[in-house]
Structure formats: C-alpha cells, structure tokens
Amino acid sequence: MSQAAAMHGAVEPAESPLTPESWGKLGMWIFLAGDAVGFGTLLAGYGAMRATSADWPSPYEVLGINLTALMTFLLICSSVTMVKALEWLGKGDKIRAQKFLFYTALGGAIFVSLQAYEWTHLIHRGLHINGNPWGASLFGTSFFLVTGFHGLHVTGGVLYLLSILRVVAKRPQPAASYNAVEIAGLYWHFVDLVWIMVFTFMYLL
C-alpha cells in the first residue's frame, strides 16, 4: 500500500470496498456502467425510431452480415488474447503477456480498419447520414452514429492497450503491472460486449 493511502486511512477506507485489489478497478467499473447507459440509450433510441418508422429498411439485406460476422469473431478472438495476456502476467511471464497484449491491440486495429472499409463500401452504395435509397433517412443516421460511437471506443481501446503495453514493458516486476492490465482488460471486454449487442440489434434483427 502506498504511503499516501496509509496516511488517509483514518478519513477514508484504504481498501476499495467492492474491489479490494485496487480503487482503479472500481473506478473502471463505474465508468463502464456509465458508458453502458450511453450505449443503452443509443440502442433503445434506435429501437424506438425503427418501431415508429413506416419504411425502415431490412438491415441485414442492406448492410450485409458476412463481413460483420467476421468482425464479431475477430473481436471475440481479441478478448481471448486479452485474458491470455493477463493469465501469462499472473504466471510471471512478461514476454508472453506483452505478446498477447500486442495481438489484442492488433485485433482491435484490424476491426477498425474493416469498419472503415465497410463504411466506405456502404457510402458508395448510397447510405448516407442524411438519407439512403432504401427507406427511412434515420436508418443511415442511427447506423453511423451507433457503429461510429462503438468504433471510437475501439480506437480509444487500441491506444489504451498500446500505452498499457508500454507500462508492462517498463516495469521490471510482472506483478507490478497486473492491476493495470486487468483494468484495461475490463474496458476491452466491455467494448466486445457492446459490439455483441450492436451486431444483434443493428445488423441481425
């Protein structure tokens, strides 16, 4: 425990009540809960717009789901490499942990690239933020808003993972960066979890 935390022990509990390992983890959980409300609102709003629309296009016919299914699979794989990185770090193998962290970031980067490719393709076919040839204009608006918001999260996640990769590389003791990697992992799995929802509600349903 740090000296500062010990000094403040009298006025506030030194250990986080919900996550004894670190306050950072509790902080990340609370941030994610707030972020989840943001995504929840977007998806509920999407549902309301779609339900009240007279000419909402059929998403899987317009968007196509082959590429998106691949992207979903990729994100699930990157979640697995993330937990593997943490597992190796816990076993004290810094090199393997760094390798898996890099794979995770790479998976995220490929995901964003595929999304950029998908967007370009759809824009060429006429799907715009203010209109499209298939029906309700809000279809395009909500599509770009929700997938874009998620894509920004993935982009931020890739940068976050790369900075954590540096932390792991700089600290000589693997155990010293365990918490940082676990917290980054929480964010990354959350992004994966949100994509599972987005894929279901915006592409399949």
Next chain:
Amino acid sequence: MATTEHKHPNYMAIFWYLAILTVVEIAVIYMPFGKFTIGVLLCALALGKAALVAMYFMHLKFETRTLGMVAITPLLIATLLVFVLLPDGFAVMKRTVGVKAATTEPAKH
C-alpha cells in the same frame, strides 16, 4: 500492494461457446420462424453472449455481489427506457400501419 489473483477459468471453452452462439445467431435469421420469435431468440442469444463475456472475461463471477449490481444497473435502465418509449411507438404504429403495408407490399416479390 496485495495482488489477489483470480482463478482463471477455462477461457478457450468460453471462446468456443461465444463462437458457436454467433453461428447460431446467424443461423436463426434464416430460420422459417415468425419475426417475433426470431427477435426473441436473437435477444436471448445476445444476452447469453454478453453474460458469458461479463461473467468470465470480466471476472464478474468472482467479484462481490455488489459489483455485479453496479454492472447490471445499466441493463435495467436501458430496459426501462424501452418500456418508456413503447407507448409512443404503438401510437405512431397505429397511425402508420396503413402506410407501412403500402410501402412493404411492393418490396416483397
């Protein structure tokens, strides 16, 4: 600093569950079910996948119950929001039901 390590569950098993559920999801939309049944099935599958990620990848299964409550709250709020938005949805649907039938008819050939 005490680093209490979690017991690591079998991540590869979770990976296979997630991969299989994704394939099932895609298969479901081509099934000869009604729109409502497909919707319910897809929602259930998505929630199942999300639960697997949260419980095992995010280690929620090994955390305190209160942290689980923090995590589940957004889902409750979003679900509540759907019900808040429903009445308006039904009202508009009633008004546009004729329009909807007219616009979707020619598309189905």
